[in-house]
Amino acid sequence: MATRAEQNLDRERLELALESARLGDYEWDMVRDVVRISPRMSEITGLPAGEWPAEKGELLYRGVHPDDRARTQSAMEKSMREEGRFEVEYRRIRPDDGRTVWVRTSGILACDEDGRPISACGIVQDIADERAEDDRHRALMAELDHRVKNVLAAVQALAVQTAKRTTSLDSFLSTFSGRLKAMASSNELLTAARWRGAAIAHLAAAELGGIAPGQTRWDGPELFLTPRAANALSLALHELATNAVKYGALASENGRVEVRWHRIADGGFELFWTETGGPPVSPPTHKGFGATLLGQVTGRELNGEATIEYGRGGVRAHLRAGPAAVVSRPETVPEAPALRKIEVSPAAEGPTDLKGARVLIVEDAVLLALELETGLSDAGAQVVGPAYELAEAMSLLGSPIDAAVLDANLNGLAVTPVAEALAARNVPFVFATGYGDAGAPLGFDAPIIRKPYDVTQVAAAVAGLLADR
Helix, strand or coil: CCCHHHHHHHHHHHHHHHHHCCEEEEEEECCCCEEEECHHHHHHHCCCCEEEECHHHHHHHCCECHHHHHHHHHHHHHHHHHHCEEEEEEEEECCCCCCEEEEEEEEEEEECCCCCEEEEEEEEEECHHHHHHHHHHHHHHHHHHHHHHHHHHHHHHHHHHHHHCCCCHHHHHHHHHHHHHHHHHHHHHHHHCCCCCEEHHHHHHHHHCCCCCCCEEEECCCCEECHHHHHHHHHHHHHHHHHHHHCCHHHCCCCEEEEEEEECCCCCEEEEEEEECCCCCCCCCCCCHHHHHHHHHHHHHCCCEEEEEEECCEEEEEEEECHHHEECCCCCCCCCCCCCCCCCCHHHHCCCCCCCCEEEEECCCHHHHHHHHHHHHHCCCEEEEEECCHHHHHHHHHCCCCEEEECCEECCEECHHHHHHHHHCCCCEEEEECCHHHHCCCCCCCCEEECCCCHHHHHHHHHHHHHCC
């Protein structure tokens, strides 16, 4: 039989363990109908420490939030009756300061030889932080669901409006793909900043940085836009850049595009797009969706207005945005987008010829993999795979392979082992990924094509890799 000193030591050890785990404990002597509340439980619940009349358990149940009491009492009594133990989470209103706290309590029931309950002992844990984290997680998931639905709705509207104003499938695919990439660029910047805002300079770099090197310039103070305004400006810059490449200043080697912006007195901003040195321009005879987007959607989404002039010197656009389009500098600001490593215009370069090339496809999204397989096969390639999992990709490395298209992430696993194996065999590959430059595996001198992409662009990239060998 343990001595009193040994019992005290055991009790001290238990108290230390409970304190380290931030737990409080209590004992309910059902024979004497008293409850002993530990100091730590008192800190958590606000109940006074010490031994108090249990009132047949009413003392413990009294502080349970009215909305939780029936459920909590029923669950505890049912569990004790059927299993001899219990665990339940509920809100408790502290009697000392009236605050509501979330707690988790668990314990066991002790019975005499005849099965009559004689005592219950349990522990109480403060789970306010855990519950707050759960609430934040649910809020984030709800916000993510909201944003995904908004993006899908915007993509659907973009597809419908583009289709209404194009006369051929090829024209639709080219135009829609470009607009989709503009949306993806702004969303990538917003994601990096935790959807707190995107810098105008970054949006301009994303749209102009990879086209006509040396012919484009952008400059202005650091200004950050709301997600709504950022998407609108990204699409506007894309439409202007596309028209400049097709018909305006960037259609000529001597042409130049300059984009400047500044803040205005009311807190908004003005942006000026100026083309010089290109061929003569005139107002379009047919008003397409791009013109509608610039003239109406951009102005409204920026809480301002947009105007376009077709002068002898080139196109001039003036965008004016209201203060609601501008946000303060986010806590997390991504670096300026790197210039795209590949900018291919399949229509200008002609059809890609991959006849006889054995190309490995590693992509975990089935629809994208099928699209890649069709596109590469149409170009004459012999497709190896597709591989949807990392292990599946590794098992295909023993096959003859001339080049590969790799998604950077396969169901949560980095594609790095595949890239390392290919690099060791001097097999060239391209990353086709939604992570962009910063999210692709580091340490590889490989081109990166960001999703959403045109499959013909991927085929052209593969052809370029094979031509360089």
